[in-house]
Amino acid sequence: xxxxxxxxxxxxxxxxxxxxxxxxxxxxxxxxxxxxxxxxxxxxxxxxxxxxxxxxxxxxxxxxxxxxxxxxxxxxxxxxxxxxxxxxxxxxxxxxxxxxxxxxxxxxxxxxxxxxxxxxxxxxxxxxxxxxxxxxxxxxxxxxxxxxxxxxxxxxxxxxxxxxxxxxxxxxxxxxxxxxxxxxxxxxxxxxxxxxxxxxxxxxxxxxxxxxxxxxx
Amino acid sequence: xxxxxxxxxxxxxxxxxxxxxxxxxxxxxxxxxxxxxxxxxxxxxxxxxxxxxxxxxxxxxxxxxxxxxxxxxxxxxxxxxxxxxxxxxxxxxxxxxxxxxxxxxxxxxxxxxxxxxxxxxxxxxxxxxxxxxxxxxxxxxxxxxxxxxxxxxxxxxxxxxxxxxxxxxxxxxxxxxxxxxxxxxxxxxxxxxxxxxxxxxxxxxxxxxxxxxxxxxxxxxxxxxxxxxxxxxxxxxxxxxxxxxxxxxxxxxxxxxxxxxxxxxxxxxxxxxxxxxxxxxxxxxxxxxxxxxxxxxxxxxxxxxxxxxxxxxxxxxxxxxxxxxxxxxxxxxxxxxxxxxxxxxxxxxxxxxxxxxxxxxxxxxxxxxxxxxxxxxxxxxxxxxxxxxxxxxxxxxxxxxxxxxxxxx
Ligand SMILES: Nc1ncnc2c1ncn2[C@@H]1O[C@H](COP(=O)(O)OP(=O)(O)O)[C@@H](O)[C@H]1O
Ligand SMILES: [Mg+2]
Numbered sequence: 001x002x003x004x005x006x007x008x009x010x011x012x013x014x015x016x017x018x019x020x021x022x023x024x025x026x027x028x029x030x031x032x033x034x035x036x037x038x039x040x041x042x043x044x045x046x047x048x049x050x051x052x053x054x055x056x057x058x059x060x061x062x063x064x065x066x067x068x069x070x071x072x073x074x075x076x077x078x079x080x081x082x083x084x085x086x087x088x089x090x091x092x093x094x095x096x097x098x099x100x101x102x103x104x105x106x107x108x109x110x111x112x113x114x115x116x117x118x119x120x121x122x123x124x125x126x127x128x129x130x131x132x133x134x135x136x137x138x139x140x141x142x143x144x145x146x147x148x149x150x151x152x153x154x155x156x157x158x159x160x161x162x163x164x165x166x167x168x169x170x171x172x173x174x175x176x177x178x179x180x181x182x183x184x185x186x187x188x189x190x191x192x193x194x195x196x197x198x199x200x201x202x203x204x205x206x207x208x209x210x211x212x213x214x215x216x217x
Numbered sequence: 218x219x220x221x222x223x224x225x226x227x228x229x230x231x232x233x234x235x236x237x238x239x240x241x242x243x244x245x246x247x248x249x250x251x252x253x254x255x256x257x258x259x260x261x262x263x264x265x266x267x268x269x270x271x272x273x274x275x276x277x278x279x280x281x282x283x284x285x286x287x288x289x290x291x292x293x294x295x296x297x298x299x300x301x302x303x304x305x306x307x308x309x310x311x312x313x314x315x316x317x318x319x320x321x322x323x324x325x326x327x328x329x330x331x332x333x334x335x336x337x338x339x340x341x342x343x344x345x346x347x348x349x350x351x352x353x354x355x356x357x358x359x360x361x362x363x364x365x366x367x368x369x370x371x372x373x374x375x376x377x378x379x380x381x382x383x384x385x386x387x388x389x390x391x392x393x394x395x396x397x398x399x400x401x402x403x404x405x406x407x408x409x410x411x412x413x414x415x416x417x418x419x420x421x422x423x424x425x426x427x428x429x430x431x432x433x434x435x436x437x438x439x440x441x442x443x444x445x446x447x448x449x450x451x452x453x454x455x456x457x458x459x460x461x462x463x464x465x466x467x468x469x470x471x472x473x474x475x476x477x478x479x480x481x482x483x484x485x486x487x488x489x490x491x492x493x494x495x496x497x498x499x500x501x502x503x504x505x506x507x508x509x510x511x512x513x514x515x516x517x518x519x520x521x522x523x524x525x526x527x528x529x530x531x532x533x534x535x536x537x538x539x540x541x542x543x544x545x546x547x548x549x550x551x552x553x554x555x556x557x558x559x560x561x562x563x564x565x566x567x568x569x570x571x572x573x574x575x576x577x578x579x580x581x582x583x584x585x586x587x588x589x590x591x592x593x594x595x596x597x598x599x600x601x602x603x604x605x606x607x608x609x610x611x612x613x614x615x616x617x618x619x620x621x622x623x624x625x626x
Contacts, residue, residue, distance in 0.1 A: 086623065
């Protein structure tokens with residue numbers, strides 16, 4: 001069991017706004033094996049983002065437990081253990097593509113030649129080898145998302161969490177980004193949890209699950 | 218370089234973009250404050266420095282005074298001059314007198330100087346504007362500019378001096394006639410405090426007017442270069458006979474120097490408010506930046522940044538603005554000081570007020586003397602205050618929860 005990249009057991013989360021209580025998650029269990037890809041689908045507002053935030057340790061569940069490998073999530077381990085891709089790309093506008101990718105490495109230590117070479121390599125892999133010096137404002141939506149993918153993979157994480165990474169992209173570009181996530185994940189042995197609305201994208205994952213009424217099926 | 222420092226620099230000076238407006242404005246505020254502080258403390262320091270120099274140049278660094286009169290002047294002079302570190306010594310007599318010139322009265326302080334030895338201590342001729350110190354004899358006096366004005370006297374005028382001895386004699390029913398003198402010149406030391414009301418005469422004249430015989434009130438002592446007044450006074454006190462003591466000039470003028478310093482300190486703290494206001498602008502710009510960059514701050518959390526490092530990223534921006542602004546301010550300040558004569562002349566001639574300027578500021582040229590301690594205080598205060606301005610934005614940024622920051626669309 002301990003060789004699982006992610007183990008979630010009995011996760012519940014309830015939001016209280018005013019006198020309304022929304023029980024978003026009502027007992028989610030999930031085990032992700034190394035290198036495995038898991039797609040999660042669900043209606044808008046069903047709690048997919050909430051769930052990913054629990055997986056990433058950015059938010060805490062009301063009850064239940066999460067483990068990254070053998071240990072619970074810890075902020076100090078996040079940079080090395082996790083890569084994250086979001087629907088909005090969240091690139092830092094003041095930094096060019098290369099520096100945005102290197103930002104992930106900086107969280108661990110000031111990057112040296114090795115990190116630089118890896119960042120360039122990743123940018124080349126996502127098809128932006130020629131654009132590494134461009135600022136986000138000079139890139140299209142699909143290109144920005146590919147920079148975000150390269151950034152998520154920069155520290156060779158064990159687990160990649162992608163929250164609707166194609167939500168802001170046109171169909172063709174979206175297909176390419178998902179393809180990249182799956183292939184790069186497979187090549188590097190990184191496990192992937194992919195939240196998506198797109199049935200075709202979900203079908204490409206090893207497993208496809210559905211979040212409904214607060215449980216994963 | 219840790220990531221927060223790198224990002225702080227990049228947010229202030231983004232790749233491939235011109236010098237950003239916000240950075241420029243924030244820095245300029247700090248720079249102006251620092252420049253004004255440097256200029257004002259230097260000019261006030263200059264006034265202070267000049268005044269100190271004048272005091273020393275008119276009466277030496279150390280005064281030797283007896284509890285009563287000093288009778289064995291020759292012996293004391295020999296002792297003082299023989300003390301290591303002493304460059305020269307001259308006896309003096311001083312006290313108030315009454316002067317009448319064509320029915321206009323004045324009551325200045327009279328100082329009798331020994332013409333033959335005063336040159337070894339003071340450089341009085343430097344301050345004599347009309348006439349000459351060499352013309353000073355037992356029948357003449359040199360007036361300060363203000364006293365001369367008061368008396369309406371000019372070089373060659375005749376004046377009568379009444380000594381306080383007059384009252385003593387009157388009590389004994391004797392008549393003591395005033396003595397007639399010729400005005401040999403007038404001098405201007407350059408500071409109101411020193412020029413107000415002073416008259417120089419020869420030692421013998423003063424001794425006569427005060428009925429002292431051969432005695433004097435004290436000695437002015439000049440030290441060799443490199444010997445400070447405290448050391449000099451201490452050395453002298455070890456060899457001086459009982460009842461005679463050496464006093465460093467800083468002690469004699471203590472209250473005056475204290476007031477000078479107080480003026481400077483008050484000015485410093487008032488002007489520091491420019492830096493404080495500039496710091497508020499740094500703070501508000503950074504607060505805006507925190508709001509604008511909410512989602513990026515959330516992303517940093519998702520990338521694994523600790524709250525402390527996120528806070529440091531904004532503190533670092535304030536620190537960088539403060540440091541760079543201070544550097545620019547020092548440049549501006551010293552440039553303005555280097556061109557101060559031109560600037561003052563320009564302002565005065567634009568306002569047609571050269572004469573007024575000369576009349577009210579005791580120095581013909583704007584002095585400047587920058588003390589290292591003032592400079593360090595200015596730099597440290599400016600950087601510390603600017604950095605403090607980053608604390609509130611830093612706290613706001615660190616308080617953002619990544620989950621909520623990322624949700625804010
Ligand atoms: N911080 C919050 N406070 C209150 N309600 C929230 C909060 N975050 C999410 N929700 C609610 O929880 C539900 C699930 O949200 P989310 O996880 O973003 O859904 P999904 O990503 O599947 O669209 C939604 O109804 C949303 O309004
Ligand atoms: Mg969502």
